[in-house]
Amino acid sequence: QSVLTQPPSVSGAPGQRVTISCTGSRSNIGAGYDVxxxxxxxxxxxxxxxxxxxxxxxxxxxxxxxxxxxxxxxLAITGLQAEDExxxxxxxxxxxLSGFLIFGGGTELTVx
Amino acid sequence: xxxLQESGPGLVKPSxxxxxTCVVSGDSISSIYWWGWIRRPPGKGLEWIGYIYYSGxxxxxxxxxxxxxxxxxxxxxxxxxxxxxxxxxxxxxxYCARKxxxxxxxxxxxxxxxxPVTVSS
Numbered sequence: 244q245s246v247l248t249q250p251p252s253v254s255g256a257p258g259q260r261v262t263i264s265c266t267g268s269r270s271n272i273g274a275g276y277d278v279x280x281x282x283x284x285x286x287x288x289x290x291x292x293x294x295x296x297x298x299x300x301x302x303x304x305x306x307x308x309x310x311x312x313x314x315x316x317x318l319a320i321t322g323l324q325a326e327d328e329x330x331x332x333x334x335x336x337x338x339x340l341s342g343f344l345i346f347g348g349g350t351e352l353t354v355x
Numbered sequence: 356x357x358x359l360q361e362s363g364p365g366l367v368k369p370s371x372x373x374x375x376t377c378v379v380s381g382d383s384i385s386s387i388y389w390w391g392w393i394r395r396p397p398g399k400g401l402e403w404i405g406y407i408y409y410s411g412x413x414x415x416x417x418x419x420x421x422x423x424x425x426x427x428x429x430x431x432x433x434x435x436x437x438x439x440x441x442x443x444x445x446x447x448x449x450y451c452a453r454k455x456x457x458x459x460x461x462x463x464x465x466x467x468x469x470x471p472v473t474v475s476s
Contacts, residue, residue: 300464344403344416
């Protein structure tokens, strides 16, 4: 079981907006630690989408955005495109014995 | 632009040692980055294994610490992972990745494509 909980799957039609949640606890997200998001597409290297909760690396479209509140974080994708179909993972830091760097279980995004 | 490429045996026997190497191109492994390993077991989420600085300093996942060592070869611009006494639960796709250094910086900004490893007799 991953320390950070994500929905196994989400879906949306092209052009729509989808959000992916990442729920943690008071020892990680709730303690104020940053959340980062990655996109995994089979056969390609994972890609950093969002770092430090709401920052986009150079080259990542502004259709992708991140936010955090309490013990949860979210990744929002607007103007959904077929190329966004991928697995998405959140990552943070946990100050308890459960781990140092922690990831969510991943969310599979299907573009209908 | 940095590129990372994992290599190693795709099949490892139970109780043996899993050894992987990550070759770094487009950047010096002696630069201000940490170099890490992450894995993705089939049907499960990502799991951080650890990371190493070119000086040899390391941080390991507490749950794997007793079975893991990492090393750096600056002459070959590569770093390596050894995971000892493997079992079937170590079957996964293994990724190498780069982490910027600095206070509170804990994300990976570049990744390799991953290499699948199966533990089976």
